[in-house]
Amino acid sequence: MSAAALSRNLPRLAAGAGALLALTVVGFVVAQNATVTKDVVYVPTPQEVVDAMLEMGAVGPGDRVLDLGSGDGRIVISAAKRGAQAVGIEIDPELVEQSRANAKEAGVEDLAEIRQANIFETDLSQADVITMYLLPSLNMKLRPKLLELKPGTRVVTHAFAMEDWKPDRQQDSVGREIYLWIVPARVAGVWNLERDGQQIRLTLRQQFQEVGGTASIDDLKIPVEDATLRGNVLRFALRIDGQLQSFEARVEEDRLQLDPPWRATRAAIAALH
Numbered sequence: 001m002s003a004a005a006l007s008r009n010l011p012r013l014a015a016g017a018g019a020l021l022a023l024t025v026v027g028f029v030v031a032q033n034a035t036v037t038k039d040v041v042y043v044p045t046p047q048e049v050v051d052a053m054l055e056m057g058a059v060g061p062g063d064r065v066l067d068l069g070s071g072d073g074r075i076v077i078s079a080a081k082r083g084a085q086a087v088g089i090e091i092d093p094e095l096v097e098q099s100r101a102n103a104k105e106a107g108v109e110d111l112a113e114i115r116q117a118n119i120f121e122t123d124l125s126q127a128d129v130i131t132m133y134l135l136p137s138l139n140m141k142l143r144p145k146l147l148e149l150k151p152g153t154r155v156v157t158h159a160f161a162m163e164d165w166k167p168d169r170q171q172d173s174v175g176r177e178i179y180l181w182i183v184p185a186r187v188a189g190v191w192n193l194e195r196d197g198q199q200i201r202l203t204l205r206q207q208f209q210e211v212g213g214t215a216s217i218d219d220l221k222i223p224v225e226d227a228t229l230r231g232n233v234l235r236f237a238l239r240i241d242g243q244l245q246s247f248e249a250r251v252e253e254d255r256l257q258l259d260p261p262w263r264a265t266r267a268a269i270a271a272l273h
């Protein structure tokens, strides 16, 4: 779309994903004038959508929330109002100044911190919840880093998804699409289970949070049934001696903390997707 056509169409495009994608062109110019290289221009998330995102991420007291590209600070401020310790990462110095003033005016400057920094040079590892209203390509650029975060970290985005990493939840909020992912533990590979002399060799494959596989019991190979993975909680069932037995496991580095209490150790690790 040409610049003239873009400016003619801006009001119509000013809702949802189309706006942000189109505005990228304008943002490049603005960014050059301001001598900061932005990866995406500033378009605020409507307050109703901010509230829905924080609700979706179950943000509450004690959570550490990180908004990547924090604009005027509205997500950070709203998270702080819910009792979370919230940090905004923003590259634009004017927006940094404005959002700090907004946090002060909202009376949450103790819980709301704005850092002038580049999201791609930011350590994400301390966050419990990450929020983003960026672009599809930026989501994908961040995806490998997000998948390295501790299992159970919630990632909430406005408007854009992450290709073949399917969201754990997706919903509409006043005409905007919002998405939630729970960072999955790495369970793919081989696990040895043992209890009262009985042994099971569990071979799991994993496509992000989607898990399947087989279990070998003596010479018998049976499918892993009803497997779900949410953060580091793995549930599955095995049909043993004709009876479907359910298992719930907390995934630790090289162990499964299983209920019922089988001893379970990792024999081999495989790729997450």
Ligand SMILES: C[S@@+](CC[C@H](N)C(=O)[O-])C[C@H]1O[C@@H](n2cnc3c(N)ncnc32)[C@H](O)[C@@H]1O
Binding pocket: 020, 037, 038, 039, 040, 041, 042, 043, 044, 045, 067, 068, 069, 070, 071, 072, 073, 074, 075, 089, 090, 091, 092, 095, 117, 118, 119, 120, 132, 133, 134, 158
């Ligand atoms: C679409 S806005 C979203 C603002 C806010 N998160 C919201 O939802 O209302 C994206 C923001 O990211 C900032 N930004 C762009 N590239 C950045 C980068 N590399 N590092 C940090 N912030 C960046 C922009 O200045 C802009 O404020």
